[in-house]
Amino acid sequence: MKLQFSHKENIANNIWKFYFLAPQPVLFTPGQFIELTIPDINSDDRGQSRCFTISSTPKDKYITIITRIFDQKSTFKQKLIDLNKNDEINYTGPMGDFVLPKIIETPIVFIAGGIGITPFVSIIQYLYQNDEQRKIHLLWAMNNENDIFETEGLNKYDFKKTLIVKNPSEFWGGERGDLSLEMILNLATINDQTQFYISGPEKMVESLTHQLKENFNDKHQIISDYFPGYINY
Numbered sequence: 001m002k003l004q005f006s007h008k009e010n011i012a013n014n015i016w017k018f019y020f021l022a023p024q025p026v027l028f029t030p031g032q033f034i035e036l037t038i039p040d041i042n043s044d045d046r047g048q049s050r051c052f053t054i055s056s057t058p059k060d061k062y063i064t065i066i067t068r069i070f071d072q073k074s075t076f077k078q079k080l081i082d083l084n085k086n087d088e089i090n091y092t093g094p095m096g097d098f099v100l101p102k103i104i105e106t107p108i109v110f111i112a113g114g115i116g117i118t119p120f121v122s123i124i125q126y127l128y129q130n131d132e133q134r135k136i137h138l139l140w141a142m143n144n145e146n147d148i149f150e151t152e153g154l155n156k157y158d159f160k161k162t163l164i165v166k167n168p169s170e171f172w173g174g175e176r177g178d179l180s181l182e183m184i185l186n187l188a189t190i191n192d193q194t195q196f197y198i199s200g201p202e203k204m205v206e207s208l209t210h211q212l213k214e215n216f217n218d219k220h221q222i223i224s225d226y227f228p229g230y231i232n233y
């Protein structure tokens with residue numbers, strides 16, 4: 001299946017949003033991802049395909065992805081940033097089960113490390129577009145405040161949001177530090193029914209999933225999605 005590149009936008013620090021048009025409708029549930037392939041005979045050993053969460057919603061005109069572009073980037077990201085308007089790329093999917101529970105009343109804690117916010121961007125935007133109220137507390141951990149970007153849903157949807165910055169400037173008035181189990185237990189609104197969603201760099205997701213399971217003796221449902229290739233958030 002094909003996607004047609006439209007344009008890109010630098011939404012924060014080194015964070016970019018890429019907009020694509022789909023010649024055929026892409027049926028997906030917010031929180032799911034696609035695998036993009038950009039043919040490249042000179043690709044590095046990470047190859048010519050990458051998975052990305054769809055950050056847009058089924059109601060949006062464009063299919064969007066959000067990613068970091070480092071100075072030292074992979075050949076894949078070089079090709080991605082070099083795409084020209086109307087260039088076509090291949091995708092497979094959408095796929096994945098990082099999606100909301102069917103029962104609307106289930107209280108939810110979203111835990112995002114840096115760019116791991118992308119599935120929550122789509123999920124929260126869709127709830128906002130559909131005027132569907134859920135009990136959500138988002139904990140978004142990041143390296144510094146330059147990594148914060150805003151979206152309509154994140155700004156306007158009625159939910160609890162806590163930003164935790166690891167290396168903040170002196171002007172940062174919010175939570176500070178490295179996201180830990182202790183911090184989650186102190187900050188999050190948790191009861192017996194709470195379902196946890198964790199998304200971000202592999203090490204962070206693995207460690208917090210393990211610690212939460214241990215802490216709650218496997219009583220809570222913990223759904224995780226990790227992004228390989230990111231060393232930290």
Ligand SMILES: Cc1cc2nc3c(=O)[nH]c(=O)nc-3n(C[C@H](O)[C@H](O)[C@H](O)COP(=O)(O)OP(=O)(O)OC[C@H]3O[C@@H](n4cnc5c(N)ncnc54)[C@H](O)[C@@H]3O)c2cc1C
Nearest residue numbers: 050051052053066067068073074077118227228229230231
């Ligand atoms: C289900 C799923 C969903 C995903 N969704 C997304 C998504 O929505 N957005 C997204 O960006 N990725 C997502 N990923 C990860 C994505 O597929 C890539 O693995 C990731 O973006 C890294 O890309 P890259 O390998 O091209 O490396 P690049 O990002 O180009 O990194 C190049 C180099 O920089 C290094 N590097 C990594 N982190 C840092 C750091 N903090 N500081 C300095 N250098 C660093 C890397 O080790 C690497 O050597 C997802 C993965 C999966 C499996």
